[in-house]
Amino acid sequence: MDSGTWDGSAAAAVTDDYDFLSSTNDAELLKRAWRTEKAAPEILQFEAGLVDRSREQIQLVEETLEELMTSGSDPLTVSLNQMDMDRTLFLLRSYLRTRLQKIEKYMVHIHKNTELWNRLSEQEQKFAKRCIEDLEEHFEKSVLSKLPDRYKSSVKQSVISEEDDMVPEPQLDTYVICRTKRSLGALQLDNSGIEDPVDLDPGDLYAVRYKSIKSLVYSGQVELV
Template identity: 55%
Template sequence: MVRSKLLIPVWFPRNSREGTVDEFVEGGTDPLTISLYQMDLDRTQFLLRSYLRIRLQKIEKHMFHILKTDELFNRLSKEEKVFAQRSCDDLKMHLEDSVLSRLPDNYQSILKQSIISEEIDMVPKPQLDMFVVCKTKYYLGHIQLEDGDDGNLDDRGNQRPLEEPFEMEPNVLYFVRYKPIKKLVEEGKIDLY
């Protein structure tokens, strides 16, 4: 699991720093040193909590899409799967009790606009065309940042020419659309910030 691999380097040093602060207090170490260690510990806890809070917000925002997509669901930790399932069940129950039960039978689905509809058409998907801040670990040349199937048509209905291939230098921040670099992010060649 990717998340577990990311959190282990943050979590274990945090636990050792907690012990270090306690030892410094007991050992009569300089209060400034203790204060610096405590500030570093607080900063780490803040970052970890922020990361987890944002992750849960994203799961909550796209819970129906995550639950119906096996690839995304399998990326979640055991606890996140339980959270997503419970959130989905709670929202369904709330909407059924407050709104859907009062609608005509054909419109009582939370996932479809009408029961007659064969496809799930009311589940929002994450927008992959959003811009993100990223950095690459290595030199990456000839990245196409514009898809040919995006529907980029000019006034006459002709396909617009694609941009020139893009090159990414290591350790330089870039502001690009997520969709064209999605595969590189999943492969670990590009980090998001």
């Protein structure tokens, strides 16, 4: 992987990641996951723990709400709690939907690559598999079976193609807008080495190439906006 490199000071940053994470609640984390997932061009690791916890939380609130309603407590409190729950629900749905959209778009590419495939949750993997099968079947029935032998593949332009050249892939070269919470030290933005390393000042926004910061996105040190 030719992701950008950064110098040793980042290692120190990782160690206080724990303090940072523990000081943030799940609502914050979910918002962050949603934002990052929306802004990143490729599919990111599924936040299994976070999604589970959020689900449980929502269920808990639902139960509490029912109790509150039957016990005839203040309707204002009930409706405010309801709003709070709706917001979490929205985030969770939007997060999952954003992922599904990406999966639908890059399913074959994701399926080919073990690393990417493992980023999906079990249900997402099931979904992607079904999707690929259905799409292949559809292509087969509607078009491909009627084409000459050379053009029968759904992933290759023709038999002379060496690789699967009809599989949409995410553009990792694209630029994203990001922000760091802490100083990460000098960041090499270009692999050519010509570019001077850039210091990303904490709190400021930068438009940088996704490829060069993706490892920092994975580790949560850089937030996409």
